[in-house]
């Protein structure tokens with residue numbers, strides 16, 4: 001549960017964001033980031049459907065390297 | 075392993091380390107990365123990586139799982155839980171449902187979900203039915219549950235909360251006579267939400283080297299290196315090897331929502347007992363959404379006791395870092411992910427399951443016995 005998935009914001013509607021990672025789209029809540037400036041194109045760390053923090057593209061990529069490895073193993 | 079990770083590894087290899095030093099992690103995500111990346115084998119043999127209390131499913135009290143099963147069976151509700159919780163067994167006669175999964179087989183409407191937002195959607199889609207969300211988890215999961223409640227949820231949705239804080243279990247270990255570790259790697263996403271400062275007590279009160287780590291091998295190795303150097307130099311400080319996400323004060327919005335919706339209370343940990351100020355409870359203002367108040371007839375106070383792991387299961391010892399998974403006599407012998415006996419083999423964050431899926435198939439307890 002604690003791993004978190006980095007995703008890229010594709011569209012924002014209120015506290016709801018359409019996010020994308022590896023060609024998969026998901027609705028993500030921005031409710032926990034409402035005091036941050038969050039924009040389309042930003043990357044967020046998603047945990048159980050909620051963005052818990054913004055992160056850089058670079059950090060998103062290195063986390064995805066790891067997740068890819070897990071998925072290969074599984 | 076990336077070039078970056080190999081550099082950290084070489085730095086660690088060059089340290090003049092004594093014959094044994096133990097570093098504890100308290101996060102299932104950390105343990106998974108360590109195991110899958112083979113960091114135990116890659117590191118010098120005198121460094122022990124101990125998985126500690128990092129699995130919320132494993133320590134979710136039996137009485138809470140029992141209550142969820144009883145509500146699912148006894149009321150005409152839709153019972154939602156994170157997927158991991160469905161197979162967690164409780165101790166009761168074989169003729170009665172021992173898990174939420176078995177309750178479903180017995181006719182209860184039990185559904186796995188992956189997000190609190192799904193709970194809201196299901197409640198909206200079923201306005202005529204009561205929906206109960208059994209929410210077990212550490213801060214990273216409980217904060218989104220608080221956010222869900224703070225944003226507002228349908229009247230027919232209530233929460234059976236079993237949220238826990240991570241640091242009090244570490245504090246309990248450190249206050250005990252036998253903490254069992256020399257340094258701590260603190261959980262990166264818990265710190266992202268709650269702030270790295272939450273871990274300062276480990277350094278200041280207990281003088282133990284500490285570093286917050288992310289989940290990539292390079293971040294974990296950087297944290298190991300940091301704590302080992304602190305240890306060698308006798309100069310512990312709180313290091314942050316995950317500054318990309320974890321800030322000193324964490325995510326203040328998330329903490330505000332947590333505080334608005336929940337209060338911190340003493341709480342029971344399965345197999346361990348009560349730990350002061352280690353759990354979350356819904357505040358009075360959210361009583362209408364508290365499943366414990368809405369369905370008060372299903373709690374069994376007699377179940378509130380420590381040491382209620384299934385017979386023969388050493389999960390509590392595993393969670394506390396007192397033994398490694400393969401030192402349980404049942405590991406791989408009767409207890410496997412396909413046929414789990416204890417919660418540590420059920421949950422993706424349980425050390426037993428992580429080790430087994432990581433390919434560690436030998437049972438050390440048995441090997442030692444026959445030697």
Ligand code: SF4
Nearest residue numbers: 387389402409416426
């Ligand atoms: S191997 Fe199974 S029985 Fe043994 S501690 Fe782990 S979960 Fe419990």
